[in-house]
Amino acid sequence: xxxxxxxxxxxxxxxxxxxxxxxxxxxxGPGAAGAARRRKRAAGPGGNKxxxxxxxxxSAIEEYHKKKAxxxxxxxxxxxxxxxxxxxxAVTEQVLAQNRGRKSKDxxxxxxxxxxxxxxxxxxxxxxxxxxxYFGRP
Numbered sequence: 001x002x003x004x005x006x007x008x009x010x011x012x013x014x015x016x017x018x019x020x021x022x023x024x025x026x027x028x029g030p031g032a033a034g035a036a037r038r039r040k041r042a043a044g045p046g047g048n049k050x051x052x053x054x055x056x057x058x059s060a061i062e063e064y065h066k067k068k069a070x071x072x073x074x075x076x077x078x079x080x081x082x083x084x085x086x087x088x089x090a091v092t093e094q095v096l097a098q099n100r101g102r103k104s105k106d107x108x109x110x111x112x113x114x115x116x117x118x119x120x121x122x123x124x125x126x127x128x129x130x131x132x133x134y135f136g137r138p
Contacts, residue, residue: 100106122130 100108
């Protein structure tokens, strides 16, 4: 690792108010003392004077609450349940049929008609009457 990369890494890791005299480059000129004074003064309790007048410092917690995801489920359910308009069954079937694919896997299962138990139309009395008339038995 080169010395310049090491210096840059240490500059990034140093605390904002901390001054490392041994690692500073190009500060030995005539304005070095003035620059050090300016850095020291900016870090003091006076704060930075070059700010917008009337600016309010935002709280990180308030910003988090502003940008937090909001759950709209309750409002959406109330909106959906408010209008109880039920569509005509024929219309809904037509819309569903138009949106359905043409492949057999997309088709709904065929409705099988339930077989009614086969019963007779005639009663037992009718059979006895027919038997008497046709066979001549009492």
